[in-house]
Amino acid sequence: MIGKEAEGGDAFLSGRRPLLSIKDLQVTFIRQRGLFNRRKSIVRAVQGISLELFESEILSVVGESGSGKTTLARCILALNRPDSGSIKYRNNEVTALKGGELMNFRRDVQIVYQDPYESLNPRQDVFTAVSIPIRQLAGEDSKEKLTERVAKVLREVGLDPSAVMRRLPHQLSGGERQRVNIAKALAPDPKLLVADEPVTMLDASQRLGVLSLLMELKEKRNLTILLITHDLASARIMSDRTAIMYLGRIVEVGPTSKILNKPHHPYTQLILAATPRLKRSSEVKREYVPSVEEAGRVERGCVFAPRCKYATSICRDTEPQLLAKSESSLAACHNPLNVNQATSE
Amino acid sequence: MTTQEEEEEEEEEKHVQEDRAILDLSNVSVEYSSSSTEKKLAADRINLSIPWRGYTLGVVGESGSGKTTLGLSILNLIESPGRITSGAVRYMGRDVLAMKAGELRNYRWKEVSMVFQSAMNSFSPVKTVGDHIAEVLVRRGDLNKSEAREQAEKLLEKVGIFGRADDYPHEFSGGMRQRAVIATALALSPKILIADEPTSALDVVVQEQILALLKKQVKELDLSLIFITHEIAILCGLVDNIAVMYAGEIVEMGPIDDVLFEPLHPYTEMLLSSLLSLESSRDTLSKRNASSTIGAPPARVGCKYATRCKYVFDRCKNERPVLREYKKGRMVACHKYN
Numbered sequence: 001m002i003g004k005e006a007e008g009g010d011a012f013l014s015g016r017r018p019l020l021s022i023k024d025l026q027v028t029f030i031r032q033r034g035l036f037n038r039r040k041s042i043v044r045a046v047q048g049i050s051l052e053l054f055e056s057e058i059l060s061v062v063g064e065s066g067s068g069k070t071t072l073a074r075c076i077l078a079l080n081r082p083d084s085g086s087i088k089y090r091n092n093e094v095t096a097l098k099g100g101e102l103m104n105f106r107r108d109v110q111i112v113y114q115d116p117y118e119s120l121n122p123r124q125d126v127f128t129a130v131s132i133p134i135r136q137l138a139g140e141d142s143k144e145k146l147t148e149r150v151a152k153v154l155r156e157v158g159l160d161p162s163a164v165m166r167r168l169p170h171q172l173s174g175g176e177r178q179r180v181n182i183a184k185a186l187a188p189d190p191k192l193l194v195a196d197e198p199v200t201m202l203d204a205s206q207r208l209g210v211l212s213l214l215m216e217l218k219e220k221r222n223l224t225i226l227l228i229t230h231d232l233a234s235a236r237i238m239s240d241r242t243a244i245m246y247l248g249r250i251v252e253v254g255p256t257s258k259i260l261n262k263p264h265h266p267y268t269q270l271i272l273a274a275t276p277r278l279k280r281s282s283e284v285k286r287e288y289v290p291s292v293e294e295a296g297r298v299e300r301g302c303v304f305a306p307r308c309k310y311a312t313s314i315c316r317d318t319e320p321q322l323l324a325k326s327e328s329s330l331a332a333c334h335n336p337l338n339v340n341q342a343t344s345e
Numbered sequence: 346m347t348t349q350e351e352e353e354e355e356e357e358e359k360h361v362q363e364d365r366a367i368l369d370l371s372n373v374s375v376e377y378s379s380s381s382t383e384k385k386l387a388a389d390r391i392n393l394s395i396p397w398r399g400y401t402l403g404v405v406g407e408s409g410s411g412k413t414t415l416g417l418s419i420l421n422l423i424e425s426p427g428r429i430t431s432g433a434v435r436y437m438g439r440d441v442l443a444m445k446a447g448e449l450r451n452y453r454w455k456e457v458s459m460v461f462q463s464a465m466n467s468f469s470p471v472k473t474v475g476d477h478i479a480e481v482l483v484r485r486g487d488l489n490k491s492e493a494r495e496q497a498e499k500l501l502e503k504v505g506i507f508g509r510a511d512d513y514p515h516e517f518s519g520g521m522r523q524r525a526v527i528a529t530a531l532a533l534s535p536k537i538l539i540a541d542e543p544t545s546a547l548d549v550v551v552q553e554q555i556l557a558l559l560k561k562q563v564k565e566l567d568l569s570l571i572f573i574t575h576e577i578a579i580l581c582g583l584v585d586n587i588a589v590m591y592a593g594e595i596v597e598m599g600p601i602d603d604v605l606f607e608p609l610h611p612y613t614e615m616l617l618s619s620l621l622s623l624e625s626s627r628d629t630l631s632k633r634n635a636s637s638t639i640g641a642p643p644a645r646v647g648c649k650y651a652t653r654c655k656y657v658f659d660r661c662k663n664e665r666p667v668l669r670e671y672k673k674g675r676m677v678a679c680h681k682y683n
């Protein structure tokens with residue numbers, strides 16, 4: 001179903017081999033309501049996601065907090081076990097990996113976390129932080145070789161090894177810390193890098209530097225990058241393709257420029273409009289749009305319907321499937337925007 | 346009312362009539378000392394004023410530029426190891442730094458209140474949101490418990506939260522908690538609200554909601570707003586004026602449209618050019634950017650920005666530029682314009 005359609009829509013990429021392919025992924029969490037309360041509720045964090053990631057591409061996954069992007073990332077890293085569905089890395093089922101295979105997978109797939117202030121051990125100096133993954137995943141033990149490798153990777157991320165090697169995290173700026181995190185992730189020579197909001201916590205003036213660095217590394221090392229972000233501007237300059245997530249589903253996926261210039265899904269249009277831009281005061285219009293919580297959840301139909309200004313009766317009734325709405329993009333919407341009448345359903 | 350009080354009130358009125366600023370900071374410096382030898386100047390001779398009610402100011406700068414310190418010094422909230430080493434903060438002609446405990450208590454919240462960074466996570470988990478706000482009202486206002494509770498519900502309604510006063514903070518989303526924080530800050534109808542990065546952990550749609558809410562409060566209550574942030578773009582359409590800070594100093598100040606579309610200070614120029622926007626293209630990602638670490642630290646003598654400035658000349662290395670009016674309404678601290 002969804003998976004097949006997705007493949008059809010991505011036909012323009014068919015010449016390339018998917019490095020990672022996700023099919024119909026479902027993840028739920030059980031939430032207990034209070035210590036003594038027996039009532040439990042189920043949170044559907046990821047609901048039926050199918051996605052392919054091709055070798056040496058950058059794919060952005062964009063969505064607001066609670067949309068399930070981090071859960072998706074954790075599943076890809078084999079840190080969370082999905083309820084159902086499959087994740088294949090180079091045709092091997094990730095959830096079935098064991099022993100040496102799992103070790104190889106962990107070396108191949110690395111993550112850079114959002115918060116550079118919290119993701120480094122405050123008592124470990126830069127050398128220790130970066131050498132651990134090399135020691136454990138690449139089995140390098142000799143002190144000299146370790147130092148050499150750590151220095152090399154630090155240089156690669158734009159840091160001066162002699163200056164930072166023995167420093168503790170609190171002696172570094174936010175941008176420098178994030179570079180150390182990137183060095184840590186690169187140390188075992190991964191093929192796939194998951195970057196979970198890598199610049200969100202950084203100053204505007206440092207963001208461009210870190211993003212430029214990621215792009216340079218991608219080209220030099222032929223990396224594949226999954227960029228998780230809620231900022232469409234960084235998705236725009238970084239990624240070939242973008243997937244927009246909403247409440248655990250992918251609502252739109254396609255080439256980034258297409259999605260940002262002519263979005264099909266009203267949710268994409270909504271976050272585009274809400275993205276801050278430099279404008280003269282007189283040109284700024286602020287429209288009050290209800291948040292997810294205010295709009296309320298739906299039992300059936302399209303999950304975005306309560307916030308959608310284009311919703312019709314079919315939207316409240318039938319959940320839309322992720323289908324091709326134009327040559328290269330797919331969207332899950334009954335009333336898609338920017339489509340030629342001829343090609344619409 | 347005693348004669349003395351009457352006199353005081355008259356004097357206050359006089360200040361307003363004389364068109365004196367509501368809030369005025371002159372030459373305020375704040376120093377943090379981490380050890381006996383190491384001292385950091387977090388705010389360096391800041392001059393700033395809020396001339397009238399309804400005046401809105403955005404303060405931008407990188408982390409460590411002294412934005413939060415500026416907010417805290419207005420409230421006389423700098424705590425050890427920090428110290429206000431020089432300058433004066435005047436509110437309606439009163440010396441804030443000389444206020445006694447009781448007077449300060451009334452000044453904070455009732456006259457000037459602040460939404461702190463990540464305040465949305467500072468609600469006590471064992472109290473309902475309504476009780477939180479009511480507590481502020483009981484302690485600082487003249488209401489009894491049930492009146493305060495009623496008022497708290499009204500305040501929450503004003504920020505768009507209906508019938509949820511009995512909920513605990515964890516039942517609120519981030520955006521709702523942030524709105525509740527704003528409701529609390531406005532509980533005692535202050536004249537000035539300082540908001541320190543109130544939207545930094547929120548996503549764009551919720552951020553828009555908070556900004557729209559603040560804008561509405563400014564209009565309805567004739568509130569003066571000092572909005573501290575490192576994201577310049579969110580200030581557009583929210584504030585009328587902007588101050589740019591670098592290494593503890595205000596380097597440029599003026600009407601927002603003028604500063605953003607015709608920046609004077611080289612630092613403002615750099616800040617604006619490094620901004621990512623939906624219009625940015627891939628070319629903005631460059632090799633130069635990738636290898637440039639963060640930039641040289643501020644200079645100790647002369648202009649602090651000289652170490653990073655592309656227009657630097659001899660005078661910048663020796664003489665500190667002072668913030669002064671370059672043309673009408675535009676203030677800049679740079680030798681280029683002098």
